[in-house]
Structure formats: structure tokens, C-alpha cells
Amino acid sequence: MRELSEYINNDFKPFSSTELVGVIQDFFADSTFSHFPVLDNGVYLGCISAVDAETFESEKTTHDYRYALEGFFVRTSMIWLDVLEVFARNNANLVPILDENNTYIGYYEITDVIKFLNETPFLKETGGIIVVEKTANDYSMSQIAQIVESNNGKLLGIFVSAATAEKVQITIKTTLGGINEIIQTFRRYNYDIISEHHEDHYLNNLKERSEYLDKYLNI
Numbered sequence: 001m002r003e004l005s006e007y008i009n010n011d012f013k014p015f016s017s018t019e020l021v022g023v024i025q026d027f028f029a030d031s032t033f034s035h036f037p038v039l040d041n042g043v044y045l046g047c048i049s050a051v052d053a054e055t056f057e058s059e060k061t062t063h064d065y066r067y068a069l070e071g072f073f074v075r076t077s078m079i080w081l082d083v084l085e086v087f088a089r090n091n092a093n094l095v096p097i098l099d100e101n102n103t104y105i106g107y108y109e110i111t112d113v114i115k116f117l118n119e120t121p122f123l124k125e126t127g128g129i130i131v132v133e134k135t136a137n138d139y140s141m142s143q144i145a146q147i148v149e150s151n152n153g154k155l156l157g158i159f160v161s162a163a164t165a166e167k168v169q170i171t172i173k174t175t176l177g178g179i180n181e182i183i184q185t186f187r188r189y190n191y192d193i194i195s196e197h198h199e200d201h202y203l204n205n206l207k208e209r210s211e212y213l214d215k216y217l218n219i
Helices: 021-029 050-055 062-068 080-089 110-118 141-150 179-188 201-217
Strands: 035-040 043-049 094-098 104-109 128-135 155-163 167-174
Touching: 021 035, 021 050, 021 062, 035 094, 035 104, 043 050, 043 062, 043 094, 080 094, 080 110, 104 110, 128 179, 141 155, 141 167, 141 179
Parallel strands: none
Antiparallel strands: 035 043, 094 104, 128 167, 155 167
């Protein structure tokens, strides 16, 4: 599997603090970037937003709008999940990358990070997805892993996909085989099954009984 650092991009050079806003407006008009980095003598100042750039006066420079620059960035050492969080938190499709000395070295594009994610076992490997729900105070990641593995399943990934003060939803990806046994064990431990499964014999039996009852009542 490739390293995330292999996706560092330098196809376009960052703007300087003396760049005319009109040039930046033309750049955004011809690209799909939500933001782009601005440097001052090699020092990263922040990102200028495409939305903000539209409202600026074209004859001024980025230095005149330095107050509007957004200072988000990622480090070369950050794992993909932290990088993805920076994308999401800033509603950006591009994030600048700085090394440990705060030197600008390039940027990540969201499309490249998605390509990277597609190579992870969670997305690439064949398996089954189960979404379970339980009260926020009662769920346990170690218990979830134990339920899967005690039914001869292997975890490919697990994360909290939704949460409120009362309840938490957990998305689980496991190797195929034994899905029904895993689902029934979750129920025995008072987890609600949110996802639908053809292998779910419990629900299939309920459906068959319901259809039989409807037929009987309609005689």
C-alpha cells in the first residue's frame, strides 16, 4: 500500500503575499480548488478562500487581505485520519502541508486522499458492513471486537459513525461468513441492528410470520 506522503502535490505554486487579487480570482475561476496557500518570502501565511476572493478588489494584493487568510494546514507526519479531519473541519478540498520546521512543502487534494482510502483494507477488502446502535454509556469497542471474533469473523475496520448524548452508532466491517451469527450475538448483548442484511434470519422469520398473519387476516 502506498504512503499518504506519496500524494504530496506541487503542480501549482502557492501565491505570494504580493500577488494581485485579480490573478487569484482568474486562478480560482479556472480551477475547482476551494482554497489555495499564500506564502510571504517562503513563510506560510494561510489559505485564501475562493469564496472570499470573489468579494475582494481585484487591483489589491493578498497582503491587503491578510486578515482573511485561513491558517489551517497538516504535517507530513500526520496519519490519514487526522488529515481527513482537517479537510472536513475547514470545508476544503485542498490542504497545505508543512514539515516539522514549518516549511511549506506542497498540498494534498481531497481526491488523492480518497484514492488512498480506497487502498485501505476497510474499503478494498471484500467483507460485510454491520451498523449497530447502543446507549452511549453501554457500548464497548472491545466487546464489539470480541463479538465479531468469537463468531469466526475478522475485523477490517470499526468506527463511531453517529452519536448523540443518548445513543451511539458503530459501523463495523468484517470478513464475509458468519454474518448472521454475529448479528444474533449483537442482539443478545442488547445492540440494535441498524443495517439490513439478507443473512438476518431473525428479521426474515419475523417478516414471514407477519406476511402469514396478513394473509390469514385477509381470508
